Amino acid sequence: MGNELTAEQIDYFMSEAMLEARKAGALGEVPIGAVVVYEGEIVGRGFNMRERLEDASQHAEFIAITEANRQLGSWRLPGAQLFVTLEPCIMCAGIIQQTRIADVYYGAADPKAGAVRSLYTLLEDERLNHQVHVHPGVQAEAAQTLLKDFFRAVRQAKKAAKAAQNKAE
Helix, strand or coil: CCCCCCHHHHHHHHHHHHHHHHHHHHCCCCCCEEEEEECCEEEEEEECCHHHHCCCCCCHHHHHHHHHHHHHCCCCCCCCEEEEEECCCHHHHHHHHHCCCCEEEEEECCCCCCCCCCCCCHHHCCCCCCCCEEECCCCHHHHHHHHHHHHHHHHHHHHHHHHHHHHHC
16 A cells, blocks of 8 residues: 554544544534644644534535645645544545545544445445545544533533523523
8 A cells, every 4th residue: 555554653643633623622513623644744634613614514524635635736635544533424435535535544433424334335435436445443432432522511501501491481
């Protein structure tokens, strides 16, 4: 493959994606983060911004890939690796495939929308003109915990708001 990363590099780059996810969570966005790596350097970073930008396309992967495209001056990213905290959805799998990214490392599986392994295997589909090497489960427990904690806090805030409203009535 020629793009082999060490276990330490994989851990470091996923930790950087986790930092991006925490930025999203701090803004009230679902905590998903991504980084694009090319020749051992991060060339794109992104975190979920759908709510803040009111734009359904603003997923962490999409933002990181767009930044990498600009940084490298090309829509193609052959030889690049994407690290993302949650299994990519159909839209993100499409941009990953279209940009010719070589490898995707992801943390938590997404049984409701995952297009890489959970519901579909779009990145490895041999009918397409490009296949991506998939590396699931990198820091999966930490990524799952980040998401679970976020959604628990959202549910608690909604419950508290409802209780306050009922008390006011």
